[in-house]
Amino acid sequence: MADPATISPATLLKDELDIVIPTIRNLDFLEMWRPFFQPYHLIIVQDGDPSKAIKVPEGFDYELYNRNDINRILGPKASCISFKDSACRCFGYMVSKKKYIYTIDDDCFVAKDPSGKDINALEQHIKNLLSPSTPFFFNTLYDPYRAGADFVRGYPFSLREGVPTAVSHGLWLNIPDYDAPTQLVKPLERNTRYVDAVMTIPKGTLFPMCGMNLAFDRELIGPAMYFGLMGDGQPIGRYDDMWAGWCTKVICDHLGWGVKTGLPYIWHSKASNPFVNLRKEYKGIYWQEELIPFFQSVTLPKDCTSVQKCYIEIANQVKAKLGKVDDYFNKLADAMVTWIEAWDELNPSGASKSSDLPNGVSK
Amino acid sequence: MSLAIKDDEVDIVIGALRSDLTTFMNEWRPMFSQFHLIIVKDPDLKEELKIPEGFNLDVYGKPDIDQVVGSSTSILFSGYSCRYFGYLVSRKKYIISVDDDCLPARDPKGFLVDVVAQHISNLTNPATPFFFNTLYEPYAEGADFVRGYPFSLRGGVKCALSCGLWLNLADYDAPTQALKARQRNSRYVDAVMTVPAGSLIPISGINIAFEREAVGPALVPALKLAGEGKCRWETMEDIWSGLCVKVVCDHLGLGVKTGLPYIWRTDRGDPIASLKKEWEGVKLMEEVIPFFQSVRLPREATTVEECIVEVANAVKERLGSMDPVFARAAKAMLDWVKLWQSVGSSSSRSSAV
Numbered sequence: 117m118a119d120p121a122t123i124s125p126a127t128l129l130k131d132e133l134d135i136v137i138p139t140i141r142n143l144d145f146l147e148m149w150r151p152f153f154q155p156y157h158l159i160i161v162q163d164g165d166p167s168k169a170i171k172v173p174e175g176f177d178y179e180l181y182n183r184n185d186i187n188r189i190l191g192p193k194a195s196c197i198s199f200k201d202s203a204c205r206c207f208g209y210m211v212s213k214k215k216y217i218y219t220i221d222d223d224c225f226v227a228k229d230p231s232g233k234d235i236n237a238l239e240q241h242i243k244n245l246l247s248p249s250t251p252f253f254f255n256t257l258y259d260p261y262r263a264g265a266d267f268v269r270g271y272p273f274s275l276r277e278g279v280p281t282a283v284s285h286g287l288w289l290n291i292p293d294y295d296a297p298t299q300l301v302k303p304l305e306r307n308t309r310y311v312d313a314v315m316t317i318p319k320g321t322l323f324p325m326c327g328m329n330l331a332f333d334r335e336l337i338g339p340a341m342y343f344g345l346m347g348d349g350q351p352i353g354r355y356d357d358m359w360a361g362w363c364t365k366v367i368c369d370h371l372g373w374g375v376k377t378g379l380p381y382i383w384h385s386k387a388s389n390p391f392v393n394l395r396k397e398y399k400g401i402y403w404q405e406e407l408i409p410f411f412q413s414v415t416l417p418k419d420c421t422s423v424q425k426c427y428i429e430i431a432n433q434v435k436a437k438l439g440k441v442d443d444y445f446n447k448l449a450d451a452m453v454t455w456i457e458a459w460d461e462l463n464p465s466g467a468s469k470s471s472d473l474p475n476g477v478s479k
Numbered sequence: 480m481s482l483a484i485k486d487d488e489v490d491i492v493i494g495a496l497r498s499d500l501t502t503f504m505n506e507w508r509p510m511f512s513q514f515h516l517i518i519v520k521d522p523d524l525k526e527e528l529k530i531p532e533g534f535n536l537d538v539y540g541k542p543d544i545d546q547v548v549g550s551s552t553s554i555l556f557s558g559y560s561c562r563y564f565g566y567l568v569s570r571k572k573y574i575i576s577v578d579d580d581c582l583p584a585r586d587p588k589g590f591l592v593d594v595v596a597q598h599i600s601n602l603t604n605p606a607t608p609f610f611f612n613t614l615y616e617p618y619a620e621g622a623d624f625v626r627g628y629p630f631s632l633r634g635g636v637k638c639a640l641s642c643g644l645w646l647n648l649a650d651y652d653a654p655t656q657a658l659k660a661r662q663r664n665s666r667y668v669d670a671v672m673t674v675p676a677g678s679l680i681p682i683s684g685i686n687i688a689f690e691r692e693a694v695g696p697a698l699v700p701a702l703k704l705a706g707e708g709k710c711r712w713e714t715m716e717d718i719w720s721g722l723c724v725k726v727v728c729d730h731l732g733l734g735v736k737t738g739l740p741y742i743w744r745t746d747r748g749d750p751i752a753s754l755k756k757e758w759e760g761v762k763l764m765e766e767v768i769p770f771f772q773s774v775r776l777p778r779e780a781t782t783v784e785e786c787i788v789e790v791a792n793a794v795k796e797r798l799g800s801m802d803p804v805f806a807r808a809a810k811a812m813l814d815w816v817k818l819w820q821s822v823g824s825s826s827s828r829s830s831a832v
Contacts, residue, residue: 230587253768254680256642256737257649257664264666266659269652269711270681270718272764285613292614295626302623307614309621311670318678323611324627358627377613401630408610408629 128242130155133216134334135238136208140164140200141222146173148225152236156218159208161186164200181207189462196454201347203356205327206455209334209341210462216245217338218331223386227289230310240380241284241331244314248278249374251319259314259376282337282373283364286329287311288384293326295354295401296394299387314378319369322411325361329382332364336373338463339423340364342455345448352403352444353396359448362411367426370416399442406441410434424456431456489595490571490691491516494562495579496709498526505531506582510595517565519544521709522557539564547822552814554700558709559684560716563700563815566691567823573602574695575688577742578711584646584743587667597740598641598688601671605635606734608676615738616671635673639694639733640724643686644668648744650683652761653712656750671738676729679771682721685711686742689724696783696819697727701811704759705804712753715760715767719808722771727786730776763802770798784816791816 135156137143140163146153150173158178162170166182186207187194197207202221209217218238227235247261253275260267260276267276292307317323332341340363343356368375414433420426431452438445491514493500500518504511508531516536520528522544530538544556544564556564562576575598584592604618610632617624617633624633648656649664656662674680689698702719711717728735774793780786791812798805 252772254674254678254737256644256680256683258668264662264664266649266651266655266662268681269650269655269683270715270721270764271652272768273761274765275768287613292623293626294623295628298623298626305621305623307621309619309669311615311668312666313668313670317611318675320677321611321675323613324625326613326626354626361627377611397626404627404629405631408632 128239129216132214133218133238133242134159134208134212134214136161136205136212136217136219137222138163138202138205138208138219139170139222143170143172143222145222145225146176150175152226152238156238157214159212161205161208163202163204179211181211190458193454193458193461196342196345196451196458198343198346198350198356199348201350201353201356202327203343203346206341206343206360209338210459212334215333215335216242216331217334217341219327220330220382221328221384224288224328224382224384227381227383229381230312235380235382237286237329237380237382238331240314241286244284244376244379245281245331245333247281249281249316249376250275250278251316251369251374254318255315258378259316262314279372279374280333280336281376282333282368283325283375284331285323285325285375285377286331286380286382287378288326288328289381291384291387293328293384296390296397297401299390299393303387303390310381311378314376317365317375317377322362322365322408323375323377325357325364327357327360328384329380330357337364337368337423339456339459340367340427342427342452345444345451350444351442352399354393355397355400355404358400362407363427363430366411366414366416366430367423370420370426371423403441406438410437424460427456428453486513487515488572489514489599490565490569490574491595492562492565492569492574492576493518493579494559494565494576495520495528496524496558496561497579498524499529500579501529501531503579503582504534508533509591510583510593514595515571517569519556519561519565521561539568548818552818554811554814554818555703556700558707558716559711559714560700560703562684563698566695566698567818569691572690572692573599573688574691575599576684578685578744580745580747581645581685581742582745584741586741587669592740592742594643594686594740594742597671598643601641601736601739602638602688602690604638606638606673606736607632607635608673608729608734611675612672616673616736619671636732636734637690637693638673638736639690639728640682640735641688642680642682642721642735642737643688643740643742644738645683645685645744646741648746650685650711650744653750653753654761656712657754660750667741668738671736674725674735674737679722679725679768680735680737681718682724682735683711684717684720685744686740693733694724694728694783695823696787696816697724699723699787699812699815701808701815702804703807703811704763706755706759708753710748710753712748712750713760715763718764719767722767723787723790723812726771726774726776726790727783730780730786731783763804766798766801770794784820787812787816
C-alpha cells in the first residue's frame with residue numbers, strides 16, 4: 117500500500133469515502149470546505165421540516181434525505197432514527213455504500229495550523245484511518261507512524277505492526293465541546309491550544325466521542341455507530357455521539373481494532389445556547405454516572421465475532437442492567453436492535469466485516 | 480489551579496555519568512539554582528566531578544554509597560542507576576531527575592521551557608486515569624473536561640509521576656535510531672495527559688519527576704542488562720522501573736502523566752555500536768510487557784512497599800527461570816524495599832483503596 121503521505125490529497129479515497137452532514141439550517145459552510153470536499157460524494161441528512169428546501173451549493177455530488185425519505189426507506193424501522201437532533205446523521209451511515217465515512221457539523225469550518233496554513237481535515241482523517249493503531253501499549257511519542265516519529269525505547273517489537281484503525285476522532289479550535297454546566301461557568305473560554313499529535317486511545321479506556329469531526333471505517337465498525345434516540349419526544353439530547361462512542365470503543369476493544377484521537381482540528385464557530393443544552397443534557401448528567409460503570413464492565417462473549425453480534429449483545433445488557441435506571445433504556449435497547457436489523461437490510465451479505473480475535477494480541 | 484510549591488519541597492537528582500558537568504549545570508542554572516540538588520556520581524566514573532559554583536547541592540560518590548547501603552545489597556547503583564541512590568537519601572516531597580546530557584529546550588515561541596515548573600504543575604494537579612479527556616489535561620489553562628466526561632470523575636486522583644519528553648535526540652532504541660540515523664524529534668506537542676488506568680507505557684528515565692513520599696519505593700533500580708552500558712540505548716532499567724510504578728499506581732489509584740515538559744537531548748553515542756548490546760534489552764521486552772500486563776496485586780497490598788514485594792515475587796515466580804537477569808531483578812527489588820525502609824525517610828502513605 118502506498119504511503120498516504122505521498123499521494124495527492126485530492127485523490128485519496130475519492131471513491132471510497134462519503135461525507136455525511138446532518139443539517140436543519142443551510143449548507144453555506146460547504147463553500148469554505150470546497151477545495152477539500154468537492155472530489156467526494158456527500159450524503160446530506162436533512163433534519164426537521166421535510167417540506168423546507170435545503171440548498172446544496174453548486175458543484176457538489178450529493179444525495180439528500182429528509183424525514184419523508186427516511187420513513188419511506190425504513191418504514192416502521194424509521195423509529196430508531198432521531199428527529200430534531202443531529203443524531204439523525206447515522207441514517208447517512210446506513211445508506212452509504214462506501215468503505216469510509218467522514219461526518220462533520222454544519223457549523224464547523226476550516227481551521228489554520230500554527231503556521232497559518234489551512235488544515236485539510238479530511239486528508240488527516242484519511243491518514244489516521246489508513247495507518248495502524250497501537251492500543252496495547254502507549255507510545256510516549258504518540259502516533260509512531262507519523263513522519264518524524266517512531267516507537268520509543270522499550271516498545272516491544274511484536275506490537276509494532278499495530279492493528280487496523282476503525283475510528284479517527286478529530287478535535288476543535290475556538291468553541292470547545294463543553295457540556296452545559298461548563299459552558300455556563302466559562303462562556304468566554306476558547307480552545308486556542310493546537311496539540312500537534314494523533315494518538316491511539318488505549319484498549320480498555322473509554323472516552324467522550326464527539327461527532328462534530330469524526331471519521332471511521334464503515335465496513336469495520338459502521339453498525340456500532342448508532343447515535344441513539346435523541347431529540348423530539350426523547351428525554352435526552354447531546355448524548356448521541358457519546359453513546360455511539362462508548363459502544364464503538366467497547367466493540368473495538370473486543371475485536372482488536374483501534375480508535376485514534378487528536379488531529380485534525382476544525383474551527384468550531386457556533387456556541388449553542390447553554391440553557392437549551394442544559395435542558396437536553398440534564399438527565400444525561402445523572403445517567404452518565406450509571407452508564408460509565410456499565411460500559412467499563414461490559415464483557416462480550418468470545419462468540420461475538422461480528423460487530424452486529426457485539427452490538428446486539430450490548431443491547432441485551434442495556435436492557436438487563438440499565439432498564440431499571442429509566443424506561444428510556446428499554447426503548448433505547450429496542451432501538452439498537454431495530455438499527456441493526458435496518459442496517460443488515462440495507463447492507464446485505466457481509467458489507468460489514470467480522471473479525472476473529474487476533475491471536476495473542478489482546479490480553 | 481496548581482498549588483504553590485515551596486522551594487524546599489523539591490530535590491533535583493542528577494546521576495553523573497560524565498565528569499564535566501560545567502555546561503550542564505550552567506545551562507540549567509536559571510531553573511535549578513533555587514532548589515537543592517543531589518548529584519550522584521556513577522561509581523564507575525574515575526575522574527573527579529567538575530561542578531560550577533553557586534548551587535545548593537550535595538554530591539555523593541562510591542564511598543558514600545558503600546557506607547550507606549553496605550555491601551549486602553544486590554543493587555548496583557552504577558551507571559544510570561546511580562540516581563536511585565539520590566532518591567533514597569532525599570528528604571524532599573518531590574524529586575525531579577534529568578539525564579546529564581540534557582539541556583533546557585525552547586518552546587515554539589522561543590521561550591526556555593522551565594522543566595521544574597511544568598513537572599511540579601503536573602504533579603500538583605490531579606490526574607484523571609479513569610476516563611480519557613479528549614482535550615488532554617483538563618486542569619491546564621484554557622482547557623477543561625469535555626462534554627460527556629462524568630462529573631464524579633472530575634476531581635481526579637493524586638498524580639504520583641510525571642514523564643517528560645525530549646526534543647532533538649528522542650528516546651528511541653538502538654535499532655530504530657540506527658535505521659533513522661538523521662531523524663531528530665522536532666515536534667513540540669503542547670499537551671500533558673494522564674496515562675489511563677490499566678494501560679502500560681514505556682517510561683523513560685531521561686526526564687521524570689515524582690512525589691517521593693507517595694511512590695518513591697516503586698522506582699526500583701532492578702533490571703540490569705548483562706551488557707548494560709553508559710548510553711540509554713544500552714539500558715532498560717528505567718523502562719522496568721516505570722512498569723513497576725505504573726502497575727503500583729493503577730493498583731493504589733494514583734495517576735501517571737506524560738507529555739510536557741520537553742528537554743533538549745544532546746547528540747551522543749553511536750546507535751550502531753550500541754545495537755550489539757541492546758538486542759538483549761529489546762528481546763527481554765517481549766517477555767516483560769506481557770508479564771506486567773497480567774500482574775495482579777492482591778487487595779491486601781495497600782502500601783507501595785507491599786506492592787513492590789508482590790511484584791518482585793511474581794517476577795521471581797514467572798520470569799525467574801526465563802533469564803537470570805529477572806531473578807536478579809526480583810532480588811534487587813526486595814533489597815530496595817528493605818533499603819527504603821531502613822534508609823529512606825518516612826515510609827509511603829498508602830492511598831485509600
